[in-house]
Every structure is written in C-alpha cells, then in structure tokens.
Amino acid sequence: MRCTCSISVAAALVVGVSAQTFRRLGACPTLGCVFPPDQADFLAGQYFDIRLEVHQPTNGSEFIGLPLDERFTFTVAKKGGAAKAATEYFKLEEPKVEKWNFTYYEDLFARDAKKPSLVNVAAKAYRRVALYEPGEYVATLSYNNGSKTEATWLVRDLAEERKAKNIIFFIGDGMTTNMITAARLIGHKSINGKYQTTMAMDKFPVLGHQMTHSIDSFITDSANSAAALNTGHKSTVNCLNVYADSSPNAFDDPKVETIAEMFHRLTGGHIGIVSTAYIADATPAALVAHTRARSQYGAIVDTFLNGVQNYTWTKVPIDVIFGGGAEQFYPPSLGGVTYQGKDYYAEFAKQSYQIIQNRTALLAAKATEKTLGIFTTSNMAKWLDRNVYRQNLNQSLSPTGDKKPALDQPGLKEMTLKAIDILQARSGEQGYLLMSEAASIDKMMHALDYDRALGELLELDDTIKATIAHLNSTNTLKETLILVTADHGHGFDVMGSVDTQYLAAQNVDRKKRDAVGTYEQSGLSQYINTGNLSYTDSNFPSNWDPRYTLFQGLMADPDRRENWSVHKSGPRTPAKAANGTNDYYANPSDGAGGILLNGTLPVENDQGVHSLTDVPVFAMGPCQEFFGGVYNSPDIFFGMAKCFGLARGSP
Amino acid sequence: MRCTCSISVAAALVVGVSAQTFRRLGACPTLGCVFPPDQADFLAGQYFDIRLEVHQPTNGSEFIGLPLDERFTFTVAKKGGAAKAATEYFKLEEPKVEKWNFTYYEDLFARDAKKPSLVNVAAKAYRRVALYEPGEYVATLSYNNGSKTEATWLVRDLAEERKAKNIIFFIGDGMTTNMITAARLIGHKSINGKYQTTMAMDKFPVLGHQMTHSIDSFITDSANSAAALNTGHKSTVNCLNVYADSSPNAFDDPKVETIAEMFHRLTGGHIGIVSTAYIADATPAALVAHTRARSQYGAIVDTFLNGVQNYTWTKVPIDVIFGGGAEQFYPPSLGGVTYQGKDYYAEFAKQSYQIIQNRTALLAAKATEKTLGIFTTSNMAKWLDRNVYRQNLNQSLSPTGDKKPALDQPGLKEMTLKAIDILQARSGEQGYLLMSEAASIDKMMHALDYDRALGELLELDDTIKATIAHLNSTNTLKETLILVTADHGHGFDVMGSVDTQYLAAQNVDRKKRDAVGTYEQSGLSQYINTGNLSYTDSNFPSNWDPRYTLFQGLMADPDRRENWSVHKSGPRTPAKAANGTNDYYANPSDGAGGILLNGTLPVENDQGVHSLTDVPVFAMGPCQEFFGGVYNSPDIFFGMAKCFGLARGSP
Known part of the structure; x- marks a missing residue:
C-alpha cells in the first residue's frame, strides 16, 4: 500500500523514473504509444479510453532528429477484417491534438550527473469506448512517416449467465503464503506436528496462485496491482484503473472500467468497501477511482461520493464505506486535507449517508441506510494494539478531528459483518460486491513489525471464518463467492x-x-x-x-x-x-x-519493500473452480466478471 | 538436503540438542515415550515398529528422584474397546528390556556452561506390526507407579481401489512458490505484463499447499520431510522413515513402511529413483531407507540393493537408480567411502544391474534391464555449469574414481525420461512409482547461489514438460498421476x-x-x-x-x-x-x-538455512483432486496410497 515515489502531478515536467533502465514511458518502448497497449485483454462491453502519444526525444540516446509528428493516424480492425479509423470504428468525433513535454533519466549515471532527457509529445485521447465482439483486434498507430505501433487486443468470450448473487473479495494486502504459514504457527496449536485447528483459509476448497507483476516492472505497488484485480488490466506503479500516459495531469490518463462499475451499470448490483487503511488508500480506492496518482486522496474520496468528474463515466453509488483516513473528511479548519477544502462528512450526509465514527455506532447502525464509517484519522489501529497493548491507542487520532484518541475502533471482522448486513438489506435481488481489506499486513511488514503484521493476518482469517458463519446463518453462503487473495508480497x-x-x-x-x-x-x-x-x-x-x-x-x-x-x-x-x-x-x-x-536497500528507504512472489488465491462458493491453478492477476477480474455474467455482446 | 548437525551415532552418550528449549527427546515431553506418538495417522495395513522408553533424568530441572522403571506396561485398544497388552494385540513375544543413557542440554546457557543433563533409559521395541481396522486407537504406556502416556492413533479409511497405474513424484528440493515466480521471470518472455509462455507447473490443473514442519520443530530438514511424504509420519530432523528414539544405535529406531515398500509388497509395483544429488542423500534415500542418521550413506546404498538388514522388513527391488555420489560405490582403494569397504558397482552387477556412468551410456542403455546410473562423485553438475560455464566441470569427479573430470553428465530430463522407459518396459501391468528430484535447487540456495538454484528449477520444469510429452507419446499419460512438490522452503x-x-x-x-x-x-x-x-x-x-x-x-x-x-x-x-x-x-x-x-545466523553457519513456508503441490492425472487446497505433508503420502489403493483391511 505504500507509495515510494509519487509523481509530481503539478509540474510541467514529469520526471518519469520508470523501469530499471529508467525507460521513457512504461508499456511504450517505441516512439509511438498506444494505450491500452499490445496484449491487453478486455471484457466484452467494458468501457475504456484510448490514449495515443507520439514522442520526440530532443536529446539522449533516443534522439532521432525528426520534428514532432502531430498528424499521426490510428485505426482499429477486428482480426482479419478491414482497418477503420477509430472515429469511424467507435463513432466518435476526432479529438484535438494535445501537446506537452516531459523529462526522464536514462539511467542512474544520468541521474547522478543531472542530465535528463527531454521529450516533446503530441497526443490524442478517445474516451469511453467499448468492444463487444469477442476475438482479436489490431490497433495501429502510424506516425513519423511510416513508423507503426501495433497493439493486439483480445476481447474474451461472452459470459452473460450470472452464477453468483454476491462476491465477497477479501484482500490481505501484501499477504504471502509464507506469512500465512507463520500466522498459523503462532495462532494455532499443534501436537506432534498435527494442527488441532487450522486457518479458515486452509479450509477453502480451491487454491490458486496469481502473478502480481506490473505492466512495465516486475515489482508492483498496491495501486497498480489493485487495478489489475479490479479491471483486468495491469498498469504502472501508482496508477488506479488507468494506463499511465506521460502528461502532467493525473486525471486525464486512459481509464478502464472496474468490476464494481460494470456490476452496477449492467445489473444494478450494490457495492461495499471496507478497509483497515485510510479509506482513500490504493486498495479501497481501486473499486471506483481513476487516476495516475494514487496520492490524490481528497479527489479519491470525492470519487466515492460523486464519481469521476472530468469525463462521462460510469457512476456507482456505494452503500458501505468503512475504514480510516478521517483527515480526508474533516475540514481544514480541524487539520483535515480534503478535496476543495470541503467537509466530507457533511457532503456524504447531504447525500443521505448515515455517518458513524466508532465501534459502538457501527454495531448500532441501521442496516437499511447507506453508511459511511470513518473510525480514525490515518490508518486504523492494529489488532495487537486494540487487543493487547491498548495503551498505544492514546494518540490524537479521533475521526472527528477533535485531537482526542480514537479508543473505540472496530476491527475488520465487525466492519465486514456489518457491511454484509447493510449490503444484504439494501441490495435485494440485485446482489452485492464487497471488498474487505486487511491493509496493515502490508503496512506492518513495511515497518518490519512482523508480530503486528501476523496479528493483522490472523484478524483477516478470523474475519473470513466469521463471514462464512454469518452467511451460513443467513442462508446466503451458497449464493456468494468468497475470494481471498493479496495484491503483492513481501520477501x-x-x-x-x-x-x-x-x-x-x-x-x-x-x-x-x-x-x-x-x-x-x-x-x-x-x-x-x-x-x-x-x-x-x-x-x-x-x-x-x-x-x-x-x-x-x-530479505531486503x-x-x-x-x-x-x-x-x-x-x-x-x-x-x-x-x-x-x-x-x-x-x-x-x-x-x-x-x-x-546493515541493509541492502537504497539508504533513503526507511522500511521494507514489496517482492515478486506469486500470491495465493483461496476460493469458495459458486465459480470457485475458476480460481484454481496458476494465472495472471487480471484473471481474477475476468473470473469475477464471468461469475457475475458481465461480458456483454452488445451495448 | 543439508544436514547441519548429524548425531554422533557411535558415541555412548548422544547429545540430543533437539528443539528450541533443547528438549530431552522430540515428541516425548513426558518421562514415558510412545513411538509412534500421539496424533499419528496410519494407512490400514502399513507396517510399523513400536518403541517405548521410560526416562530417569539424574539431574537438571526434570530430576524426580525415582529409580529407573523397567517394569512399565503397554496396552493398545480400539477406541471404545478393551485395552489389551501389546503382545496379545499383535500376537508377539514380549521383547526384552533394553537400557542405555544419554545426555542433553536444557538450554544455551547450560550448553555454554557445559552442564549436560544425564538421562537413564529403559526401553522396549515391538517390531513390524500393523493395524487394519480404520478408526481411532489408544496406546497407553504405564510407568513410574501410575504415570501414563497415552497416544491416540488414527487408522484412516480403507482404499483398496486402484485409480492410477503409475505415479511420477517430482521433488524440487527446497523449492518455494517465490522461487517458481523468479524462475518464470528469468526463463519466460512477457510483453506488457502478459507471459508469452509459462512454466509447465503453471499449467497443472490442481494446486495445493503442504505444511512441512517436523514433529518436534517447526523447521524441517530434507530427511524428516521426505519421511513424512513417503510414510505419512512426520518425524525428527535427520530421520529417514523412523521415529527418533534416544538410543545410540542409528538403525534400531522404530520404522514406518514407505509408499514404495507398500506399493511393491501389495501390488508388485516397480520403483525408480532419480536425483541430481549424491544418491544416498536424504530425498532419494527416503524411498526405502530406515535410519535415525541420514549421514549413514554407505548403509543407505546397501539398503537400495539389499533392503533393511537388521530386522524383518519389506524388501523392494529397485529398477532404476540414477544420480551422483560415486564415492559410496567405488571402493576405498580408489578413495571411496563404502559400506563395509565393498565395491558397490560390483555388488549391484552381481545382482544383474546394468551399470552406466555417463550420459552417452544412459542414452544407449537397454530399457529392459534393472539399471544403476552413477554419473559423478558427489552431487551432479549444475545445469548452469553443464550448459553455460562448462569450464567448471574440470574437477576430479569421475564416477569411476579415476580422478578425471565427469564431463559427460546427463541432466535431470535425460535421467527421468530413461527411467520412465525402463519402468515402463519392466513393470508391465503392475505399474510404477518414480521419484525424480531436482536436488540442487536446495543445494544452491544453501550456497546463496541464486542463479544456479533457479537454473536447477528451470531444468526441473523442463523435465516435467518433457515427461508430459513423453507420456503422451507413449499413451500412458492418462494412467499416470504426476505430482510436483518440495520438501521444505528457503526464505x-x-x-x-x-x-x-x-x-x-x-x-x-x-x-x-x-x-x-x-x-x-x-x-x-x-x-x-x-x-x-x-x-x-x-x-x-x-x-x-x-x-x-x-x-x-x-532472509537469513x-x-x-x-x-x-x-x-x-x-x-x-x-x-x-x-x-x-x-x-x-x-x-x-x-x-x-x-x-x-553481516549475517544473522550463528557464526558457525557457512550457508543459508531452511524456512517455514508451506510449499506448493501441483497435481495432474488420476486422483489430482486429492491434492487441492491446504494440508499437512503426510497427506501427500495418504493421497498417493489412496490413488494406488493400498489401504488394506486385512493382512
């Protein structure tokens, strides 16, 4: 969940230190860029934006001495069919050419020497298009008098039959198999090598592994990996449900529609978001946010309430939002850092949200109301501090902004069970999608605080166990797919x-x-x-x-x-x-x-970093069989979408 | 595969530094010990020995001032039934009481102060018994005038129906999910985050995780973990298919019958062993060896040929033995370290084995003959040295003992494919069990030689791919269960x-x-x-x-x-x-x-150590469904035994 180097979105020059060779722009090795890029997979009917860029490096190893080509052309063809101009294919007006420039460093030597490379850019964007017919497509950008960048896109098979009413999607942020093994060792008794009890996850019938790597680097952050899980499109570090373009604007990057957005748009399904992080953090944000900069917390909270503002896009009402991060809600007068300086408790209340700020209110909350529960400033207290070392709760973290301690915080289990009750009460026959995140497995692993991390993992497992029991008691277990996975690992x-x-x-x-x-x-x-x-x-x-x-x-x-x-x-x-x-x-x-x-990380690191390892996926319920074996992270999105029957052959 | 502290089997006093508290004896927290201990699971009809010990600590924190009780009694009862003396239950003569003593250190302070605790022992052993009726049993040792140690044993359900003709059991020694992810990254091309090819393992339909911990410590070595996989009984570090008793004799510990032994005894099935380690190493040894000391290499090689010598036990002819470790074959006159100073090439030849010593001979070997292939002294050359840095093969490692280099070594793939041909030709309708081990994933991880380790892992994967193709081409894929797993991890x-x-x-x-x-x-x-x-x-x-x-x-x-x-x-x-x-x-x-x-391991360590993590299991073929989800390492044995239909309700 941690962002090691957020881009400077306001600067005229974006220093894109992306990739080990400090490449110019992720997923664009040539001077003509097509986003979505080559090898992208789509759900039939999924909305997405197209971004085209032509680059003119003015110095450095990629300098070619051509003028900036503003007359590039772009066509789309069904494989084997005729190529059509995108305007014709998608029945859109031709967009205006945009121009900007950016700099990057070719490698660490160039960085030390402070010798950036400057690139001029001509670009266009086609907004909110979709492909409905399954099969391969070829998208072709022609530029610089004969250069071509071709992208092969695959629209996966149709799946209109709904197989699950609900999906509960648990994310143990940063959780690996190694950590689950360690948590089992400290939380479950064994006699002569035989565990007398095991983890709830251990009892899931289907196990998979998913690959977490980014589109342009093999180590991901939580924004980029959450985007892959939510949209089926891998992207770049710090990106939420967009491909990273090179423009300085953090909100104009090409978007891809999320599972939550499609589920609501096509079926009227209801959405809930629960996290132990500040609620604008990458994993909860990834249900509906679209930005190249995960650090735009205030804007992300506004998206939860009002949807994407800059462009026509799918708007999703969210029934439940539970987590921390009150500083994006209480106004600047109380020390908050909110979007446009507003009081977001008031903004949510205006739109008929029930607002709750502690565990007591959570337990008493009416299940029939849209509910915003923000229980602390910053990340929520850890299980170990709430249950064992309670003196550590004495910090000025009240969710109201009154600088008192936030002593009455719920745990992931209480938030999740209440979220289920609300979604159950409100969604009726339309069903729901609930994402519930144990965020501080990751945050505490970053801090090398292994005990707290394992405590959070055990709390996740306890939440899963209680969720299964709760669904069983309300007779909704059989109609609900339960998925448990992570977004990346730590070594x-x-x-x-x-x-x-x-x-x-x-x-x-x-x-x-x-x-x-x-x-x-x-x-x-x-x-x-x-x-x-x-x-x-x-x-x-x-x-x-x-x-x-x-x-x-x-390890690092x-x-x-x-x-x-x-x-x-x-x-x-x-x-x-x-x-x-x-x-x-x-x-x-x-x-x-x-x-x-002594450490091995660059000395500006004050904590650990993410790792490469595939992470486990546990599946139980309708469609569980979609999630066995080894696959890429986007397949989680496609599995959920197939289970909800969201691939559509026509608008 | 590495043994960090082998016990001193010849000494009158065994310094049993077992467990973090330096406990007296693994799986025996009380002063009366029953092996197999509480919580042991058995296959119906599986042979095992029973060892009973009564301990008299003469000093230290466990001193109780009682004389050594040599008149202890032992009963066995089917749960709910009457307890019978073991002699009656198993229709055996009462064995003689044995006596010995041993010392141990209570903790590191006692070790530094050189203050061992001395324990006198009275013991008995009941040899080669079996339980046929499924269900729970209670075994009770009564000692010291009223003290009791009870062990609950579980005989699992009968399974007499055979579902697979053959099982090929691949072990990537020390292989974790993390390593598979890394190997994929260096061996397979991806474009924009989508792999264009993937590992053979990635394509297996069923994925599981198995827990590798020992019976008395949470980190295992390869002997103990291989014993769990081969017998369904977890044990102690350094043990091969026995529970560790406290006696100084490395060959009198209570044995448990292996999958290979039962498969041959009950069905006449054929056995093959392939490893890139020296062939007496723990993982290949675990098919048939029974000793408390994995370091008894010479005796292990003799067991391959002649079976267990000291006791009546199942003898298994082995059709194929391929690996390194020539020093346990060529005689002491050439520098060998063999059992009783014999020439084991000659011993194998006497029993009609075809003997081969290089890749050329391997490829030319007749498939109809029992075959011993020993291709180098010590461990086999690594894939990276055989294929890229060949100058490193110039060492005096010839399998003949003539001190020339072993330049013509086969890889795991060639050994495995030839082993399959031999087993196929010789087993007829009886089918086969082949264990094929990529041993140096572990050995190179110990040496922190990550590149070589990943090279070995890629070679294992290439071997799996070739095996599937080979079985397909001989029309035997559908009758063969292919399992791929590890025995433990490295962090x-x-x-x-x-x-x-x-x-x-x-x-x-x-x-x-x-x-x-x-x-x-x-x-x-x-x-x-x-x-x-x-x-x-x-x-x-x-x-x-x-x-x-x-x-x-x-990590360490x-x-x-x-x-x-x-x-x-x-x-x-x-x-x-x-x-x-x-x-x-x-x-x-x-x-x-x-x-x-700077390291974190005790300073006498010259290399890395094993880790806790659950390891992956990939299954394909008949019974693949037995191996999904999360389970304990013994369940691999029970899954294979069920697939071969080996659980029998009567002798």
Whole structure:
C-alpha cells in the first residue's frame, strides 16, 4: 500500500523514473504509444479510453532528429477484417491534438550527473469506448512517416449467465503464503506436528496462485496491482484503473472500467468497501477511482461520493464505506486535507449517508441506510494494539478531528459483518460486491513489525471464518463467492527461533547470533503453548512475548537492529534519518539488545519493500473452480466478471 | 538436503540438542515415550515398529528422584474397546528390556556452561506390526507407579481401489512458490505484463499447499520431510522413515513402511529413483531407507540393493537408480567411502544391474534391464555449469574414481525420461512409482547461489514438460498421476533489480545500495529480453549476466558480500572460516565489488538455512483432486496410497 515515489502531478515536467533502465514511458518502448497497449485483454462491453502519444526525444540516446509528428493516424480492425479509423470504428468525433513535454533519466549515471532527457509529445485521447465482439483486434498507430505501433487486443468470450448473487473479495494486502504459514504457527496449536485447528483459509476448497507483476516492472505497488484485480488490466506503479500516459495531469490518463462499475451499470448490483487503511488508500480506492496518482486522496474520496468528474463515466453509488483516513473528511479548519477544502462528512450526509465514527455506532447502525464509517484519522489501529497493548491507542487520532484518541475502533471482522448486513438489506435481488481489506499486513511488514503484521493476518482469517458463519446463518453462503487473495508480497519468511533471553545476555553481536535456533533447534511455537492471553476472537496467540520467539524477517531492509521481540510500545520504526536528510540508519531506540544489521536497500528507504512472489488465491462458493491453478492477476477480474455474467455482446 | 548437525551415532552418550528449549527427546515431553506418538495417522495395513522408553533424568530441572522403571506396561485398544497388552494385540513375544543413557542440554546457557543433563533409559521395541481396522486407537504406556502416556492413533479409511497405474513424484528440493515466480521471470518472455509462455507447473490443473514442519520443530530438514511424504509420519530432523528414539544405535529406531515398500509388497509395483544429488542423500534415500542418521550413506546404498538388514522388513527391488555420489560405490582403494569397504558397482552387477556412468551410456542403455546410473562423485553438475560455464566441470569427479573430470553428465530430463522407459518396459501391468528430484535447487540456495538454484528449477520444469510429452507419446499419460512438490522452503524472494554497472562504479557500500531498483525501478527482466544464448532445452535465460540483474536473496544468511551477479567460476562459497575455526566471515574472494553484509545466523553457519513456508503441490492425472487446497505433508503420502489403493483391511 505504500507509495515510494509519487509523481509530481503539478509540474510541467514529469520526471518519469520508470523501469530499471529508467525507460521513457512504461508499456511504450517505441516512439509511438498506444494505450491500452499490445496484449491487453478486455471484457466484452467494458468501457475504456484510448490514449495515443507520439514522442520526440530532443536529446539522449533516443534522439532521432525528426520534428514532432502531430498528424499521426490510428485505426482499429477486428482480426482479419478491414482497418477503420477509430472515429469511424467507435463513432466518435476526432479529438484535438494535445501537446506537452516531459523529462526522464536514462539511467542512474544520468541521474547522478543531472542530465535528463527531454521529450516533446503530441497526443490524442478517445474516451469511453467499448468492444463487444469477442476475438482479436489490431490497433495501429502510424506516425513519423511510416513508423507503426501495433497493439493486439483480445476481447474474451461472452459470459452473460450470472452464477453468483454476491462476491465477497477479501484482500490481505501484501499477504504471502509464507506469512500465512507463520500466522498459523503462532495462532494455532499443534501436537506432534498435527494442527488441532487450522486457518479458515486452509479450509477453502480451491487454491490458486496469481502473478502480481506490473505492466512495465516486475515489482508492483498496491495501486497498480489493485487495478489489475479490479479491471483486468495491469498498469504502472501508482496508477488506479488507468494506463499511465506521460502528461502532467493525473486525471486525464486512459481509464478502464472496474468490476464494481460494470456490476452496477449492467445489473444494478450494490457495492461495499471496507478497509483497515485510510479509506482513500490504493486498495479501497481501486473499486471506483481513476487516476495516475494514487496520492490524490481528497479527489479519491470525492470519487466515492460523486464519481469521476472530468469525463462521462460510469457512476456507482456505494452503500458501505468503512475504514480510516478521517483527515480526508474533516475540514481544514480541524487539520483535515480534503478535496476543495470541503467537509466530507457533511457532503456524504447531504447525500443521505448515515455517518458513524466508532465501534459502538457501527454495531448500532441501521442496516437499511447507506453508511459511511470513518473510525480514525490515518490508518486504523492494529489488532495487537486494540487487543493487547491498548495503551498505544492514546494518540490524537479521533475521526472527528477533535485531537482526542480514537479508543473505540472496530476491527475488520465487525466492519465486514456489518457491511454484509447493510449490503444484504439494501441490495435485494440485485446482489452485492464487497471488498474487505486487511491493509496493515502490508503496512506492518513495511515497518518490519512482523508480530503486528501476523496479528493483522490472523484478524483477516478470523474475519473470513466469521463471514462464512454469518452467511451460513443467513442462508446466503451458497449464493456468494468468497475470494481471498493479496495484491503483492513481501520477501518474508521464518527460519527458526530466537532465544531472546540468551540474546539479551550476550554482549557481542556475533555471540548474540548464537541465540538463533535453526532446524531441530527451532523447536515448537511458544506463542500458543505458553501464556494465558485470551480474546473474544479465537485462534490468536496466548503469548506475544515468549522467551523463544520467531526468527523471522524480510530479505531486503534498511539498516536496523533486530531483537526479534514484540514491539510493545506501538508499531515499529526500524530506521531513522540524520537530521534533515534522507540518509537512514538503524533507529537507536528500536530493537534494544538486538543485532545491528546493515541493509541492502537504497539508504533513503526507511522500511521494507514489496517482492515478486506469486500470491495465493483461496476460493469458495459458486465459480470457485475458476480460481484454481496458476494465472495472471487480471484473471481474477475476468473470473469475477464471468461469475457475475458481465461480458456483454452488445451495448 | 543439508544436514547441519548429524548425531554422533557411535558415541555412548548422544547429545540430543533437539528443539528450541533443547528438549530431552522430540515428541516425548513426558518421562514415558510412545513411538509412534500421539496424533499419528496410519494407512490400514502399513507396517510399523513400536518403541517405548521410560526416562530417569539424574539431574537438571526434570530430576524426580525415582529409580529407573523397567517394569512399565503397554496396552493398545480400539477406541471404545478393551485395552489389551501389546503382545496379545499383535500376537508377539514380549521383547526384552533394553537400557542405555544419554545426555542433553536444557538450554544455551547450560550448553555454554557445559552442564549436560544425564538421562537413564529403559526401553522396549515391538517390531513390524500393523493395524487394519480404520478408526481411532489408544496406546497407553504405564510407568513410574501410575504415570501414563497415552497416544491416540488414527487408522484412516480403507482404499483398496486402484485409480492410477503409475505415479511420477517430482521433488524440487527446497523449492518455494517465490522461487517458481523468479524462475518464470528469468526463463519466460512477457510483453506488457502478459507471459508469452509459462512454466509447465503453471499449467497443472490442481494446486495445493503442504505444511512441512517436523514433529518436534517447526523447521524441517530434507530427511524428516521426505519421511513424512513417503510414510505419512512426520518425524525428527535427520530421520529417514523412523521415529527418533534416544538410543545410540542409528538403525534400531522404530520404522514406518514407505509408499514404495507398500506399493511393491501389495501390488508388485516397480520403483525408480532419480536425483541430481549424491544418491544416498536424504530425498532419494527416503524411498526405502530406515535410519535415525541420514549421514549413514554407505548403509543407505546397501539398503537400495539389499533392503533393511537388521530386522524383518519389506524388501523392494529397485529398477532404476540414477544420480551422483560415486564415492559410496567405488571402493576405498580408489578413495571411496563404502559400506563395509565393498565395491558397490560390483555388488549391484552381481545382482544383474546394468551399470552406466555417463550420459552417452544412459542414452544407449537397454530399457529392459534393472539399471544403476552413477554419473559423478558427489552431487551432479549444475545445469548452469553443464550448459553455460562448462569450464567448471574440470574437477576430479569421475564416477569411476579415476580422478578425471565427469564431463559427460546427463541432466535431470535425460535421467527421468530413461527411467520412465525402463519402468515402463519392466513393470508391465503392475505399474510404477518414480521419484525424480531436482536436488540442487536446495543445494544452491544453501550456497546463496541464486542463479544456479533457479537454473536447477528451470531444468526441473523442463523435465516435467518433457515427461508430459513423453507420456503422451507413449499413451500412458492418462494412467499416470504426476505430482510436483518440495520438501521444505528457503526464505527467498526477489525485491527488484540491481544495476550491476552502477554498483561496480561506486566506492562506498551505502552508495552501492543506490544500484537497487524497487517498484517501478525494478523494470523488466533482462535475462530473457537481452543476450543470445540458446539451448536444446527451451525456456531458459538467453543471458545470465545482464547489466540489470535480480535483486534477490535469502532472509537469513552468514556474513557475505553480495554483488547480485552470476558466479561464473562455479557454485558460490559465500563465507569462509578463519583457519581451524568454525567462525565464518564473508569469503574475501566472493562477490567482488559488492556490498559487505553481516549475517544473522550463528557464526558457525557457512550457508543459508531452511524456512517455514508451506510449499506448493501441483497435481495432474488420476486422483489430482486429492491434492487441492491446504494440508499437512503426510497427506501427500495418504493421497498417493489412496490413488494406488493400498489401504488394506486385512493382512
């Protein structure tokens, strides 16, 4: 969910440091760009925008000495059929040519030497078109007197039959198989190698793996990966349901219609969004937002309420919005950072939303009303702090903006179950799509706070278990597809145990390493076999602070000090920068008594990063069979769309 | 596959440093031990031994001041039925009481203080018994005047119907989902985020995850995990198809019958073993060996030929044995380390094995003969060295023991296809079980030699692809279950790319870290989009040494220097110890120009270690549906046994 380098959307020159070779523009290796690009797949009838760009590099290795071509042409052909001008094909007016320029660095040497390459651009956009007939298409951009960029597009088969009434789509942000294994170890008891209870996810009948890579880099962020899951189109880091063009405007990039938008437009289905992040964060935003800059939080909140403003597009009323991020709701007078300085609690109330701001109100909320629940400023409190180290809730994070603590926050389970009740009550025969995100698995892995991350994962699993029971009790389980997946991984694993008592008793780092027990010395989990903590929720550790902890971590880190003990005073801050710099070293007040470790990440990183690994997909219910085996992230979108019967052969 | 601390089997006192608390004996927390222990599952009719031990700690925290009880009793009852003495239940003579003692350390402080705890033991063993009736049993050891240790055993349901003629069981040793994702990235081309080809594994219809933990520690080695896969019984690190008792004898531990043994005993099915490791290594050994010490290589080779010698047990003729490890075959006069000093090439020849020692002979070998193929001393050459850096084959590793190089080594694919031909020709209607192991995924991950490890993984995938094609061409695909899985993981992932040119040009480690590109700077794989290497095999990198390499690694390491470039002069040696010590530091001649990184593992580690993560299972063919979802490693055994119809309700 973290954005490591958001683009500067207001600048006239966008420094597009994209791709390992710092390529000019993702998904456009040539000087003529077509978006959607070659190899894009579409659902029949899915709305999308087309963006064409012709680039004139004015210096650097791509300089070719031609003038900027503003007379480029563009045709579309069904494979084997005649190519037609896009205006004819889509029955549109010819759009105006737009012009801008941008700079980029060819590589790190150019960056260090401060020698950017400048590119002039001529561009056009065709807005809100669709392809209805399944099969292959060839889209051709002709430019620079005979150069061509061809894109092969595939419209997948029609699927008009609806097989599920509802879909509940759980996202464990950043969650990998490795983390699920670790969470099981600390939350479930085993005897002689046989677990006496297992994760709710473990019981799902169908397992898949999805590939999370971006269109133009093999490591994704959560915006781009959420866009792939929601639209079936992979894109570029920081993009929400658009392809990244090179223009400075963060809202003019070519959009693609999301599953939520199509589901509502075609069937009248109802939508709910639940997250433990600030609600404008990438994963919840990806249900309906369309921007090249995920950091446009205020505008994203406005999109939840009012839809896309700049262009004609599908508007989706959202029945339930639960999460954090009150700073995008309370007005600037209270310290908020809202779109156009408005009070978004008031804006939502004007449109008949029931507004709730704590757990008590959540539990009491009427199921028949559209409901906005914002429970804290910033991200929601972590399960570990809500349930074990409650003193850490004493921060000025009230969702009202009154600077009091947000002590009465619900968990993912309570939010999700209430969201289901509301959607159930309001959607009637039309059914619903609910996205529920355990956001802080990712956020706490970024912070190298493994215990809190695993606590969030166990809370997700507890939520899934409770959801299944709740659907069963309301007789709606059989008509509901439940999917659980992640948007990307972190390079995390557990390699053994740490005798924290022995570690603390040694004075030399090389001797401290002796506290690590691998193989047979790893022993058994002490998180569940010692201690006497108990909770209303089941299957969480009975001891978060045993003598023998997990020898766990990430593969790529900032400098840090590791003592492999729970961070009792709140989420971890592993690295700190010298005053006024971005030069991060191990935080001197973190990991007391631990081993000082040098990192491998560039020194401006204060936390861990995402990884490449395929992530698991668990499926249960109608269409579960669509989600077995190994596939690309867009296939999740196509599977959901097929299950809802959304591919349409005509407008 | 690596054994970090093998037990000293000849010593009168076994220092059992097992489990994170250095427990007395795995799977025996009380002073009365029953093996198989509580929670063991059995296939109906599966042979097993019972070991009982009563412990008398003479000092330390478990000292209780009672004399050693040699008059303990033991009963077995079907749940709800009457308890009978084991002699009556299994119709056996009462065995003699055995006695020994052993020492262990209670924790690391006791180890540092050299204060072991001494335990006297009285024990009995009931050999080669079986349970035929499905359901729960209670086994009860009574000792010390009223103390009881109860074990609940479960005999799973009968399954006498055979559903597959053959099973081919591929093991990618140490292979995780993360590694498969990385191998796909370097071996398969993608355009705009869509792979143009994918792994053979990616195309399997059914995906599962299996939990790899040991019975008494959460991190396993390859012996113990292979035993779980082959017998359905988890055990202790270093154990092959036995539960670990505390006796000094490595061959008297209680055995459990393997899938290969039952398949042959009950159906006359034929067995083949292929590995790129030395053939006495844990994974190939686990088809038929039974010992507490995987390091008994010579004896294991003898077991391949002559079966278990010390006790009455199932003997299995093995049709095909292909791998490395010639030092356990050529006699001591040539430098071999063989069982009883014999020449095992001669021993195998005496029993009518065709003996082959190079790729040429392999390809020419008759399919109708029992065949032993040993192609090198030690582990087989890696795919990367056989195919790209061939100069590294110039070592004195000839399988004959003549100290010449082993230049003509086959790959996993050639060995596997020939093994299938032999098994097919010899098994007739009885069918076969073939285990084929890509051993050096693990061995190269241990060495932090990521490129070689991924090369081995791609070779495994190429082998799977060729196997499917070969079975198809011989019309035997439909009658053959193909399983692909691993025995454990390593904490590996890919976090981005490294600009090796920039890294080499910087002089300071903290500046070198700038060469790492995460998220959008990770860019695209250059292993497949640059370079012009080609091979007879498909889907391998066209460039192993691109400018932009993978930013990859393990989470837990020895000290090392990382430059993230391919190791051209042979498998990597990341750490070296000061003369005569076990105190490992980064190898000064490794990773030139890279970043010096301190490790987290105890300093006597010269390489990486195994990890906790669940590993993937890919299934195709009859019974594929048994292997979807998430389950424990023993379920692989039970799935295969059910598919072969091996559970029997009577002797």
